[in-house]
Amino acid sequence: MNFEVYQIIVPIIGLFSIVLTLKSHRGGNNTLFETLFWVLFWLSVCVLAIIPDQITFFLSDLLGIKDNVNAIIFIGLALSFFIHFKTFVTIKKQNKQITDLVRKTALEIEKLQNFNQ
Amino acid sequence: MIEQLINKDNILIIIPVFNESGRIGILIENLKSVGFQNILVIDDGSLDNSISEAIxxxxxxxxxxxxxxxxxxTETGLEYFRTNEKYKFAVTIDGDNQHDPxxxxxxxxxxxxxxxxxxIGNRFMSKDNNIPGIRRFYNFLADILTSFFVLKKVNDSQSGFKAWSRKATRTIHIEQDGYDFCSEVIIKAYHSKLKIINVPITVYYPENYSDKGQNLNQGIKTALNIVYHSLFKN
Structure with a gap:
């Protein structure tokens, strides 16, 4: 079995990313769900790089897309949009939390100043 | 006539302010000169002398x-109003001195x-108001979008000049941090079946007026936020 260069580099990057994800989980930065998601994501990338034809033909058959490359591009785009949306929602949520905190602090300070007068 | 209907001491004037030094002081003076003594300034992290002027x-x-x-x-001001039962009505007014107290x-x-x-203090009901064209344009777009979500014709959805009853402040909690809150208030009010009326007001835009709230970037952001929140939140 002949390997192309990318079939060696991509799995190395994937494994490196998995190690980083696990370390980040151990440090308490990722939830279990996030860790599982990223580990599965990088494992899929590694498998796809090692046996690209079998996986892409399987996926194109499954999705009914004639060309296996198109199937991969389609899945990649869908995944990318999903991650973008997740990030967008997270930022929105954090913005709301910051506003709530700023409001609560402002009202508490006013109440304290009023109390001291 | 108002004197017979309500005591001005029961009215809380809420002014959200960001960098309005030179204008906020004059506005407070004008408000006091017409008898409104309960003036609440929400300083939104100004970097100029707005706070000292207000104090x-x-x-x-x-x-x-x-x-x-x-x-x-504005929501911080309304939250203050909700917890202070002595006020019967809240009035929100812009801090840039464009409204006449x-x-x-x-x-x-x-x-x-x-x-x-x-x-709602409606700027477009009076023909004497000299409103800049670009502001009319953005308002027109926001009105179309807001009307779409309430299935009713809305005119001047972006006015910050409003009188609020206690019921309205209990029902509506503003979630939008930016200028899109004006549309949010109208959409929520219609969906909650609150009674909304429009009253003509005078508005004054000085020649060197800095149009903080209305530029293309802000306009697009506002429109997207209205759509996003109407689809996913309401």
Whole structure:
């Protein structure tokens, strides 16, 4: 079995990313769900790089897309949009939390100043 | 007429402010000169002398440590109103001195007379107002979008000059931090079946007016936020 260069580099990057994800989980930065998601994501990338034809033909058959490359591009785009949306929602949520905190602090300070007068 | 209907001591004037030094002091003075003594300034993290001007002129000042936007500041003012039962009505007014405080009396007069929940000071009902073209354009787009979500024709959805009843402040909690809160208020009010009326007001835009809230970037952001929140939140 002949390997192309990318079939060696991509799995190395994937494994490196998995190690980083696990370390980040151990440090308490990722939830279990996030860790599982990223580990599965990088494992899929590694498998796809090692046996690209079998996986892409399987996926194109499954999705009914004639060309296996198109199937991969389609899945990649869908995944990318999903991650973008997740990030967008997270930022929105954090913005709301910051506003709530700023409001609560402002009202508490006013109440304290009023109390001291 | 308002004197007969309501005591001005029961009215809380809420002014969200961001960098309005030179204007906020004059506005507070004008408000006091027409008899409104309960003036609440929400300083939204200003970097200029807005706070000192507001304190010097005798307003109650609540300060956001970080700039969060006009919607966030207005909601802070409304939250203060909700917890202070001595006030019967809240009036929100822009901090850039574009509104005439005398209109508050007219606004409240109609508000009480018609038993409204929200009374909007409408800039487009008076033909004498010299509103810049670009502001008219952005307002027109926001009106179309807001009308679409309430299935009713809305005119001047972006006015910050409003009178609020207690019922309205209990029902509506502003979630939009930016300028899109104006549309949010109208959409939520219609969906909650609150009574909304419009009253013509005078508005003044000086020649060197800095159009903080309305530029293309802000306009697109506002439109997207209205769509996003209407689809996913309401």
């Amino acid at each position: 010097f002129n005798g307003a109650i000042v609540i300060r956001h440590l970080l700039n969060r936007g006009a919607g966030a500041a 005398i209109d508050i009396e007219f606004l409240l007069d109609k508000h009480i007379e018609e038993n409204a929940d929200i009374t």
